Amino acid sequence: MNSISPRPYFILLLLCALLHGGCSCSSEAENRMNAVSFSRSSDEEEDETPPPAAPAPKKKAPAKAPVKPEVAKAADTKTAAPAAEEMPEAAAPPVNSxxxxxxxxxxxxxxxxxxxxxxxxxxxxxxxxxxxxxxxxxxxxxxxxxxxxxxxxxxxxxxxxxxxxxxxxxxxxxxxxxxxxxxxxxxxxxxxxxxxxxxxxxxxxxxxxxxxxxxxxxxxxxxxxxxxxxxxxxxxxxxxxxxxxxxxxxxxxxxxxxxxxxxxxxxxxxxxxxxxxxxxxxxxxxxxxxxxxxxxxxxxxxxxxxxxxxxxxxxxxxxxxxxxxxxxxxxxxxxxxxTTANRPRSDAALGPALGETPAAGSRPGLAKLPIPDPKLSDDAEARIREIFADEFRAADSENRRSMLASMFVSNAEKLGDDPIQQFAMLSLAYQLAIKGKSPAIAKDAFERLNRQYEFDTINQQLQLLRFATENVARIPHARKDEFKQLAIQLWQISYDRNNFKAVDELFAIIETFARSQNDTQMLNRIAALRDQTAEARKVYVEIESQFLSLERPSFNPEGNLLVGRYLCLHRNQWQQGLPFLAKCSNPKIKDAALLELESPTAPAIQAEIGDMWWDAVAGFNPVEKKRIQSRAAQWYQAAVNGLPNNIERIKVQRNLEEYKKLYPDDKIAPLSPGIDTASR
Incomplete structure (x- = not known):
């Protein structure tokens, strides 16, 4: 009978036992490695339950990221990493006290x-x-x-x-x-x-x-x-x-x-x-x-x-x-x-070049009433609308609105004992005139308001002129000159305030009314004046970009020359500009300004100042050159009659004749002490 030998089974059991023991050793080593690996990864991920501390490595380990406070609290004290190995907590940004x-x-x-x-x-x-x-x-x-x-x-x-x-x-x-x-x-x-x-x-x-x-x-x-x-x-x-x-x-x-x-x-x-x-x-x-x-x-x-x-x-x-x-x-x-609007003007080529002088009442007078509180004037307007309800209902066309506006302008004179109601009625008249496209009546209402109340701003007057320009055909021919003169006055004030944007717009408005009157002389003056103001604008933009003061000279000679050029040669404001030129970087201009500031009365010195200005034109553009030579001519004219009959007088006369040939249309304005000739 054949029997199965137990030896194979014994051998098989022995192999299984060996394999089981090897696997156990391997698992133990692997567990040890896994523990180290898990410890590192959990530190990086800031896990809430830290692993048991691994044995200290022989080599210095890299610093660990800081552990959140809640993680530190949850960690077991027996398994927490030594304090020496912990990084300090990141400080919160300080609150600005x-x-x-x-x-x-x-x-x-x-x-x-x-x-x-x-x-x-x-x-x-x-x-x-x-x-x-x-x-x-x-x-x-x-x-x-x-x-x-x-x-x-x-x-x-x-x-x-x-x-x-x-x-x-x-x-x-x-x-x-x-x-x-x-x-x-x-x-x-x-x-x-x-x-x-x-x-x-x-x-x-x-x-x-x-x-x-x-x-x-x-x-x-x-x-x-x-x-x-x-x-x-x-x-x-x-x-x-x-x-x-x-x-x-x-x-x-x-x-x-x-x-x-x-x-x-x-x-x-x-x-x-x-x-x-x-x-x-x-x-x-x-x-x-x-x-x-x-x-x-x-x-x-x-x-x-x-x-x-x-x-x-x-x-x-x-x-x-x-x-x-x-x-x-x-x-x-x-x-x-x-602004320089209230200063005495010596400029014969700006406002006067347009044929007018600024109105004396361009600034509000002390006797004017303040504009009423808006609530009070609104209440007064509501009362007027109530009384004239029928007239307002009938004002359904431009012509009827204009007629009602004209009636309100006339009736406002009867409300002198109540300035708030008078203000409200004139305001309504102005609004109705605008809706009725009647610039003349709008101007009448505005001027009544302007006379009694502090109502005159450049922008409000400019708005009136814009409206009048759009409806120039509706203005009676006899009254068009009023609007042109108002535009000229505003142009002068705007120029004095260095408001070149308004200056450009007012040029166009003046041209519109000049064309409606066939005023070719005014159109020619504006064309010539545009070039002058364009040059002035360039200099003023440069002054603004450098934040230079127009009130007092600085320690910057180049800046002083720039401001002095603007005031004297573009604005013809020599009294304000000479102190700048006296501290400028151009030696010829500086010497002439310094001597002029002495306000000399001796003809020989006055002629010398004329020579200094006459010889200082190099490097200036045509507009500025003309102003410098004009200044020289003023001094020559002041000196010539007092000079003895000698070669110096002949020289002065020749230069005066030369000036008149260069600028035949310009008159030489006399020097005015205290305005054109600055004193120390």
Whole structure:
């Protein structure tokens, strides 16, 4: 019988045992390796349950990433890595103490606001102004009213950008700043309005603190303005934030602000504080613009480059009634520092070149009444519309509107005992004349307003002239000259204020009326004057780009030459320009200016000054050369009759004859002491 030998089974069992033992050893080694590997990977991934510590390697291991605090707490103390091997926790970014303190002030103010709403508004704007100044300094630019992405979507505005500087970084981080302002996530945060943005009279999510923006302002609609453009020295004269009327209020997350209207400079402002307007300038300071400030000065304040310093008006919290009744005397003084319109003119080739002299009453007189409060004038207009309801209903054509406007102009004289009703009736007359396309009646209404109220701004008059130009055919021929003369006056004022944009527009308006009158002489004068003003504009743009002062010389000889050229050779303002030329880089011009500043009366020295100017024309363009030679001719003319009959007199006479040959149409204006000849 064959039996199966047990040996194969024994051998098979032995092999299994060996294999099982090998696998156990292998598994133990593999487990040990896996433990080390898991320990490293869990450290990198910051797992909540750290593995048991592996035996210290012989070589120095790379530093491990810091473990989160919650991981460290969850780790078993027996298995935690030695302290010497742990990295220190990353420090949180420090909170700016100034911004934190600013937030504390905001919250204290919200809990204990002052009883006076005006004081509360002013305090809030002061805090906003401080934060705004920090943001402008840090970013080097004045923010725009809105920002847009590459697709043209309107993003969040300056009020959101300002949050970190107000101490609300946590709220700022909740906004999706790369998404449109009306994105669902952004709109959901509207209810979290910081108290500093809440206007005192309202407790909702709307704010009255808006940015004043526009083409004439430092703040533009959708592009920031670099500080290199406006100059850091002028920040105190640049209005940015205003307290607007309730009708203009918007949700604080909505990037809609107040577009400044030069033709109606108080539009949207002044109803909350009895005519006063809180304004924050780009240096972060808050100012209270008084009701007595004229419309012209208000416009000048908001037009970039005019440099009207509102601080000179003082605080109008408790205005002197006598000053309010007499008009803005202090405002006129400030404006006179800004413009040369009130200075004696010696320029025979500017205003007089157009055949006119500026009107004596181009600035508001002290006896004028301030413009009435808008609410009062609105009420008066409503009463007039009620009384003349039938006439208004019948005014359904241009002709009938013109007739009603003419009637209101006449009837306004009967309302002398009530200046508010008179103002309202004249305003209605002006509006009806515009709708009736009757420039002559509109001008009559405007002039009545101008005589009695502080109503005359350059922009409002310019608007009237634009309307008249579009409807020149409707103006009686006998009255067209009135509009031309008004345009000439505004041209002169605009030129004196270096408002070259208005100058160009007024040239076109004057030409329109000159053509309607077949005034070829005026058209020729304008053509010649365009070239002169174009050269002046080039120099003035260069002065602006270098932030040079037109008030006093600097330590920059080249800059002094540039300003002196502009004032003397382009503006014919020698009294203002000679001190600059006396410190300029051109030696011949400098010597002539220094000697002229001595105000000599001896004919021989006067002739010498003429020679110095006559020989200083090298390097100047034709317009400037003519002005230099004209100045020389003035000195020659002053000296010639007092010179003895010698060779020097012959030389002076020959140069005078040469000048008359070069410029046969020009008369040599006499030197006027105190105007043309500057004194020390």
């Amino acid at each position: 100034k911004y934190a303190e600013r937030r504390e002030r905001i919250e204290r103010l919200a809990k204990n606001p002052p009883a006076d709403k005006g004081s509360e508004a002013q305090t809030k704007l002061e805090i906003i102004g401080e934060a705004l100044a920090d943001m402008i300094t840090e970013k080097g630019e004045i923010p725009s009213a809105v920002r847009k992405d590459s697709r043209g979507n309107t993003l969040l505005g300056w009020r959101i950008d300002l949050l970190p500087y107000l101490g609300y970084q946590d709220l700022y981080d909740q906004f999706a700043v790369d998404k449109p302002w009306n994105d669902k996530q952004n709109l959901a945060l509207a209810g979290k309005i910081p108290p500093v943005y809440q206007s005192p009279e309202r407790k909702d999510e709307a704010t009255n603190f808006l940015m004043a923006f526009g083409p004439t302002c430092a703040a533009r609609a959708s592009s920031p303005t670099s500080l290199d453009t406006v100059g850091r020295r002028s920040l105190s004269t640049i209005p940015l934030i205003v307290e607007a009327d309730d009708a203009m209020s918007v949700s604080w997350v909505k990037p809609f602000d107040l577009e400044f209207n030069p033709a109606a400079p108080r539009e949207g402002m002044g109803q909350l504080r009895g005519g006063s307007i809180f304004v924050v300038t780009a240096d972060g300071k808050t100012h209270k613009v008084p009701p007595a400030i004229t419309a012209t000065e208000m416009t000048d304040f908001f037009v970039l480059g005019n440099g009207l310093d509102v601080r000179k008006f003082g605080d109008a919290s408790n205005p002197d009634p006598a000053k309010v009744a007499s008009g803005a005397a202090s405002g006129n003084q400030v404006a006179s520092n800004m």
